[in-house]
Amino acid sequence: MSVNVYFDDVRVGDEMPTWSRQTNFMHWNRYAAVNDEFVPFHMDDEDGRKAGNAAGAFGMGNLRYAYLANALRDWIGDEGEIREVGCQYRAINQKNDTLSVVGKVVEKEVVDGENQVRLETNVMNQNGEATCPGHAVVVLPNKR
Amino acid sequence: MATGVDTLISPAMQEAKGQWSEPRLSPPISLSDIRKWAIATYWPETPPPLYWDTDYAAGTRWGGVVAPLDFNPFAWPVKRPRPPAAAAPVEGVRLTGINGGQTDTYGEPMRPGDVISARTRLADFNERQGRFGLMLYTYNEIEWTNQNGEFVRRRIATGIRY
Numbered sequence: 001m002s003v004n005v006y007f008d009d010v011r012v013g014d015e016m017p018t019w020s021r022q023t024n025f026m027h028w029n030r031y032a033a034v035n036d037e038f039v040p041f042h043m044d045d046e047d048g049r050k051a052g053n054a055a056g057a058f059g060m061g062n063l064r065y066a067y068l069a070n071a072l073r074d075w076i077g078d079e080g081e082i083r084e085v086g087c088q089y090r091a092i093n094q095k096n097d098t099l100s101v102v103g104k105v106v107e108k109e110v111v112d113g114e115n116q117v118r119l120e121t122n123v124m125n126q127n128g129e130a131t132c133p134g135h136a137v138v139v140l141p142n143k144r
Numbered sequence: 145m146a147t148g149v150d151t152l153i154s155p156a157m158q159e160a161k162g163q164w165s166e167p168r169l170s171p172p173i174s175l176s177d178i179r180k181w182a183i184a185t186y187w188p189e190t191p192p193p194l195y196w197d198t199d200y201a202a203g204t205r206w207g208g209v210v211a212p213l214d215f216n217p218f219a220w221p222v223k224r225p226r227p228p229a230a231a232a233p234v235e236g237v238r239l240t241g242i243n244g245g246q247t248d249t250y251g252e253p254m255r256p257g258d259v260i261s262a263r264t265r266l267a268d269f270n271e272r273q274g275r276f277g278l279m280l281y282t283y284n285e286i287e288w289t290n291q292n293g294e295f296v297r298r299r300i301a302t303g304i305r306y
């Protein structure tokens with residue numbers, strides 16, 4: 001049993017621990033292999049440039065989404081639930097970017113018997129750019 | 145880039161709007177699919193045991209291994225090319241498509257042995273002038289249920305084409 005955070009202990013304004021990865025072809029190719037996402041502009045610099053990214057190939061939005069899901073899971077522990085996740089891909093994930101998932105609690109309330117905590121989330125790059133504004137709702141256990 | 149056209153919205157898109165597709169089924173999810181997914185998305189660190197250690201997972205509230213939230217049971221279809229997910233934009237224009245984001249609501253987790261049923265509809269679309277000329281935004285709704293008829297996930301996915 002792994003409970004990292006209880007509903008009782010969460011306060012509006014709290015930040016979840018930052019979750020980071022430096023990404024490049026080693027990560028993108030592994031993700032392509034499981035998600036069958038061999039899109040040319042993720043695989044090849046020339047195709048990346050043709051798609052309008054001067055730096056070449058770029059990372060998958062779906063992988064950033066995975067990082068967001070992983071950050072939430074690692075924060076809440078195995079006993080929590082993730083009810084909702086939403087995000088927009090605003091900036092490109094360039095090769096060797098360090099992506100850091102951040103989240104801040106903006107609301108907590110009991111909805112239909114569930115202890116729901118709402119967060120504003122983002123995925124920041126090493127230049128401080130917000131690449132992926134979004135939100136999440138997680139369900140946390142009570143202390144007994 | 146879309147040049148020389150006034151709109152990218154096709155009659156097929158107008159017709160498809162709001163119409164649910166026939167459901168399609170995923171192959172059965174395997175423990176190994178889940179393990180590999182978790183390794184890829186946690187790379188280079190070790191993924192949590194909830195996603196691969198059956199003994200550990202049995203002791204959690206889930207009673208066994210579950211899939212990471214973002215797991216895609218529809219990856220690797222046998223038949224290629226994949227049928228288009230939704231009605232195509234106007235013909236004769238070469239477009240680049242990118243993933244604009246999504247909002248997902250989750251119910252039951254996916255587990256080894258599950259077969260997921262998906263149905264899709266083109267919920268809405270619009271177009272506007274953007275950085276790359278005329279840009280088409282589509283909003284596809286995708287609903288997943290498991291073999292017990294339980295709700296798994298609803299996604300509203302934004303597609304951008306230019």
